[in-house]
Amino acid sequence: MSRDYILVINPGSTSTKVALFKGYENVVQKNLTHPSDELEKYEKISDQFKMRKEMIIDWMKQEGYKADELIAVVGRGGLLRPMPGGTYKVTEKMIEDLKIGIQGEHASNLGGIIAKSIADEHNIESFIVDPVAVDEFEDIARISGIPEIERKSLGHALNIKAVGRRVANRLGKKFEDINMVVAHLGGGISVAPLNKGKTVDYNNANEMGPFSPERTGGLPVGDLAKMCFSGKYTYKEIKSKLRGKGGLVGYLGTNDAREVVKRIETGDEKAKLIFEAMGYQVAKEIGSMAAVLKGEVEAVVITGGLAYSDYLTNYIKEMIDFIAPVIVEPGEDEMRALNEGALRVINNEETPKIYENEVKF
DSSP states (O other): OOOOEEEEEEEOSSEEEEEEEETTEEEEEEEEEOOHHHHTTOSSGGGGHHHHHHHHHHHHHHTTOOGGGEEEEEEEOOSOSSBOSSEEEOOHHHHHHHHHTTTOOOTTHHHHHHHHHHHHHTTOEEEEESOTTBOOOOGGGGBOSSTTOBOOOOSOHHHHHHHHHHHHHHTTSOGGGOEEEEEEESSSEEEEEEETTEEOOOOOTTTSSSOOSSBOOSOOHHHHHHHHTSSSOOHHHHHHHHBTSSHHHHHHSOOOHHHHHHHHHTTOHHHHHHHHHHHHHHHHHHHHHHHHTTTOOSEEEEEEGGGGOHHHHHHHHHHHTTTSOEEEEEBOOHHHHHHHHHHHHHTTSSOOEEHHHHSOO
16 A cells, blocks of 8 residues: 555644645545543643544544555644754654643644654654744844843744745745745734744744734733733733733724724724724834844735735735735645645655754753
């Protein structure tokens, strides 16, 4: 039996996305859901390993595929130690860090664990690609302004790099030879300057940069400090305001950009102001990141789910198209990006990185 397929595994908090690719073709994909009462049985996320793995194997059987038809397994990278971007072989040391949650517990930590378990049983390779832990900051980008706090690299590395590669290819250039600014517009917003393929800076999508559908982005810190010590809010309530109840939700009561645009079309001036303010802040952040590249920018790329909104992208374009040609690549296809990372190694276009060689212990 020939080995033709790559199994892609992307665990989320209440589901596991799985897909089988043949080359660049997504042959079949499924979102395996995990009811909350089922997940409550497990003390730690890593304890869910066996349950999720068995569901994946059963799904393959139901679709008529066998594990010995796989050429490789690739999983979503988790909260590992800070590391350069790229495609990594899953090693025992990586598994150890994923299991203990070296930078925190998250469902994505299961991606590499499950991938290696399935792959080892069939003597094939397992990989992760551009995890959230990707850190390619230059030292100057880490300085925050207060010695006790360091700016951290945290953003949508997987989609930003995948889209950057596609745009570079379309422009007839190597990803490693081109400078661009990529703005990922989703539930959180990440804007990154790509310097010869490296994300040398970021706004932390959880606490800096533009506000987004659900997050506040950067705030006036003096007023935030007053809120924190006012006695009106608990720590949990403040955290909820920053992530989940901030941004469009805080101002307009919805995180759905389509609904906001409909309100604007019916003459809702507040919706127009807030939506355009989000675009205004994105454009400012793009300009800021263009400065990081000293203006040597060959393309500005707008991606993520919000990039489907012509209203928003056109507003942003009007502010920043003096920097470089603006390319809109809507959506976020993590499964495709993971498969492409594995294929680059399989096709000898990229040398896989080894976790132990790239991080500090």
